[in-house]
Amino acid sequence: MLSLSPSCSVWPSLRRGAWSVSRAGNAQRPTRRRTFATVAEDAFRIPLIDFSKYRNAASVAEKEQTAQDIVRGFTDVGFIYLNNHGIPEEIVQGAFQKSAEFFQLPIDKKSELAWRDPRANRGFVQVGRERVTQSADAEEIKQLREKAPDYKESMEIGRDWDTTYKNYWPQETDAPGFRRTMLDFFQTCHELHVLVMRSIALGLRLDESFFDDKIHEQYHNLRLLSYPPIKRQLLSGEGQARAGAHSDYGTLTLLFQDSVGGLEVQNPRTGQFQPATPIPGTIVINAGDLLARWSNDVLRSTLHRVVAPPLKAISDTEGITPARQSIAFFCNPNQGAEISCLPTCLVPGSKPKYPPVTTEEYIEAILRKFCWGYVTMASHMSTVISRKPADIIAYLSKLRSNLSGNPLLYTISVSQHTDGSELSNLVSSVRAISEHSVGCLSAAVPSSRPAWQRYSSVSLASFDSQNATLFRSTIPGRKAPLVGRWHAMHKDRKPDPEIPVDQSGEMDWESALSNAYDGSVLSPPLERLSAESIDSVLYFSDNAPEGLSSALSKFSTATQLGLIGASTPFITGRPYTLLHNESIHSDGAVGICLSSPIRPSPHSAFPGLEPITRPMIVTSSEGNLVNALDNANPSGLLLHAIHSHPSASLRSEQGISPELRLYMGTLRQNNGQHELDQLFYITSGDPSRGSIALDTESAPAEGALVQMFLLPSSASPDILGEVQSSRNAKGTRRTQNLTFVSTSIEDGETGSAPHSEDDGDTIVLEDVFLAASENGCVVSRSTGGGHERPWKCSVPGGMVGLQWAT
């Protein structure tokens, strides 16, 4: 711990020379008066610092002078020019060259890499999209942006290995060498940041390495800037600039500028902006808000802006401001670093000006203040439920103006009481929102609400067209050859005789997955997408999604969720009703591929299940059979569990009640707890051989931790009620949640419940996409390095989904 005694404080050194502290002991930034007369009152010069002495110093003592000069520069002006900084000129020029080549790409190519989210802060920003300002008023920022946009384009690059946010890179063929150059430059700049922060530590009388472990995670931003040539006139209006006045928010910004000029720095004492004229070979470095806060405002984060360069640079009588290029490297502390007043920056006896904050909290607060409404993944997501289709239609019509033309994902579930014309009105109202849409008819979401079977619902998610690609797939699924059936412990549940479609639920992943992916089978829009850019694929399909799922494995890090459409022979005369733009299909699949700036996180829940065995290890499995658990006979274990269960109703003369719904689930560890990961329906078992057959092509592998469960017949999860109450819970962070629910055939069809008071209600669940099917859903979640083998979630009440933080 460093002593807080005055001799260790930075103040004495700063008092030397030009400044005096006039209100010592005050925790506010001291008002300073010039104490020597040789410098004019308003002189405000960015010092030029030769860094070679520091870099080449053999001892800490040799570094002292430069360190103090640097700190003085940041104390007085907030900006320095750094000369002999150690980054070779050809490296800087190489980055400028690649940056220029990037900005010359056609706008379509650059737009594919569009910046989408303030927290990610990555990608291409078009002229006029950004408006840098100090204003914190959302409405004011919006107006400013419309009236006086910043005349610049930029490309933002973050740490490339970040697990939450992805960089957007142009194709190598479009911008050869761009990615490599920028990644190397990022690293080079990071290293210089470390060195300059060390010099600041020394200059502030801290240990030279004080900042090292607080800045090493590289939460930095490399911003390439291109200011196109524009008429000077356009930059002369009030509030108009190439970049409006602002301060930067991190520790330091390393700014590389070309020779055009236009950067201006505000003299905080006079309020006047003064040019930071380019000096060849130097880097302009300024302190950001976080460093100012860290240092209790000893170091200054100074306002700056980019305006038209001085008149002499104007190329002709038209007054065209020449193009300008710059590269800013915004440095930040580690996300978790605590920014609390540096011990040497506190006037003894006084309190720090600011409470401690982590970088993450600080940046989060800035984003809340400055970004008008977080950019969300879906520009709209909601589920509307009502007894009256007309009310749903009225709700949908209100969305039209805002969502028009954007890719739309939807499901429609109609009650038994809805007639054909009401259904087609619902479909037309959804389609009227956008001509680019995919959807399907789904089943009612399980609810304990009375008269539930009389309700219809529509779920919608509208995406930015840059994030979403719709598709239709006719890739055939492959039906499973019937795998060996064992003596049934209980009969398979028979398909409901009223539904003449295949309810067998057989999935033939094995053969689908064993066929190497043949890219030609994906429809053209999907073929064009680059594999890494897609983080999620959502689709609606018939009962044979294996072929599509296999082809989608091209998107090797994407989570795939497929809802098998509800059976609709009595509603539309088709086994499944899938919708794509203006077309209706009875088979195949329709879906959407998404590339979010922030990866959505998968979630799953299987409410109502009752564990009937302890967790066990699979010691032998093959195909869809589990042959041994903890080296014992799985069927025997299951029978024993049922027979020792307190409820006699589980047993029958044959041993197990045929109505019983039994499952085997795989478990994963989460914070020392076991969580259910995948769940397979137990179709049959053979007590003599011991094997248990699962409704999947590949049973959990040997070594997997599993447990057996039953779903009591009384289980009737109130999914809607749960979702509603979780949405209403106070203090929860806003998220968008898409959930596919597997229901039982009986759900929503349980006779006529008594008429209830709330029969007429229309429920709107904002930021929720809730869709159900009695045919279950297909799941293959991204697991960091890849994705799990697809499996089918068919337990009634089982939910799988994606969540986007907003």
Ligand SMILES: O=C(O)CCC(=O)C(=O)O
């Ligand atoms: O382009 C420049 O010279 C400065 C840009 C800048 O200040 C910023 O982007 O924060």
Ligand SMILES: [Fe+2]
């Ligand atoms: Fe800036």
